[in-house]
Amino acid sequence: MAQNGVLNADIAKGQINKNIYGHFSEHLGRCIYEGIWVGEDSPIPNTNGIRNDVVEALKRIRIPVLRWPGGCFADEYHWKDGIGKRENRKRMINTHWGGVVENNHFGTHEFMELCAQLGCEPYINGNVGSGTVQEMAEWVEYLTFGGESLMSALRAENGRQEPWSVAYFGVGNENWGCGGNMRPEYYADLYRRYQTYVRNYGDNRIHRIACGPNAGDYNWMDVLMREAARFMDSITLHYYTVPGNWAQKGAATGFNEQEWFVTMEKALHMEELVARHSAIMDKYDPEKRVGLIVDEWGTWFDVEPGTNPGFLYQQNSLRDALVAGLTLNIFNRHSDRVRMANIAQTVNVLQAVILTEGEKMVLTPTYHVFDMYKVHQDAELLDLNLSSGTYSAFGRGIPEVSASASRDANGRIHISLCNLNHASSSSVSIDLRGLQTSTPAISGSTLTSDALDAHNTFDQPERIAPQPFHAFKLEGSRLELELPSKSVTVIELA
Ligand code: AHR
16 A cells, blocks of 8 residues: 655654653552562662663663552552551552552652662652542652651651652542542542642642543543643543453454454544544643643553463563554654653553563563654654555554654654554655755664564563664655555654
8 A cells, every 4th residue: 555645844843742652650460569679689680679671671762751659559559558667568458450468668769769760750640539638748748848847757767868859740540430430520629629739849840630531531521621720730541452342352462363453443543532632621721731641551451361360461562562653653743732641551561561570571562662762752743744545454444554753852853654554565655845955864673573463572582673674765855665564663864
């Protein structure tokens, strides 16, 4: 299928916030425990209890922001259980996720240490569902107050004299569901109340984040924006790509071509969600002061056979890479409103970028997409119009190619392109207008494989990884590309 497009390199459409490339790690399954935290006495190489291999890998993709401690866990989490001497910390049941014992060894200090090692911003999600206003207020005081107070004294007693800086604070999670089953009118009032006590201490400025809708719940967005927009800096959106239904989601590997197609179709639904929620936000906030934060997104499949159903452990294949690539293109293109996104979840849970098994670690195809796309972080979005052909299968049709383009601080242009078609390559012709040179140096890399479910394992950790891409030529001002079937490609024009 042939696709034609125009890249207007002289039309910049605003900065792509690097936080779109953010991550989410919850106390769920083996994400925090084993995936990140192994403890200081572990034989797995670690720094202050945090595994070195995972930190190094996340630094390579320039992780900008990390959300914690949940998720549903956030609205059952009482932060004071996770401070002080580890051996004295409260043991509790993680009722949401597998009914296992949570020993609270990873708490506020450990999370802030993790963010320091990663060089990323912390995004802390507070508890509205089962927590009090006082508890939330004291957490913010404990984290960020530098003067004399009960909470700053407690922090110092626990080994941290100086306050931390915390830019992002979420006031509840999924309060329409696991966070309290609330109606939007009720949550809007609670949000207004709780956020009042999320104080700015000293120089620390907190970006207050309200709990937004589940997928296509446009009423929730409308009520929240109408009742509480002036009290928030951002509002969230959650949407997961589930090829089947919640009872039978479908397997992460070993799926057929139809499941591939449906997964692409459902992942593309993010475009409509972001556009329609943004339109509601425009009604109440035409200046676009309030950001949309998609702080949970990604694929959700059946767990790997034989694993704890509450741990949400799934393999990650080329199909996940396509979902990541097309979704990040959507966020880039909507970066006037989408200011942050957090893929669920960093390690060993759902669409993870990293899988671990004991001391072993493997980078997933999704990791490689984040690596390839990191060039878009904080770059200027460029005007790219691509009239995509149709990927038709099983009596339905979806756009075959997804793309976005940006210019980085050094003037290099990057175009990221996904060919969603499982069977055919795609010819793309882009008219390059407004370039500073007619002979740019062009290079590229691509992620693809012959199998739909190609994935990396602990025995074959490099089965699928990006390769140099050479299937392009420049003819006059036209860049001609031949994208392999089921591929994610990033082109650089320097
Ligand atoms: O990411 C897994 C869960 O999905 C989160 O805890 C919750 O917020 C969502 O329903």
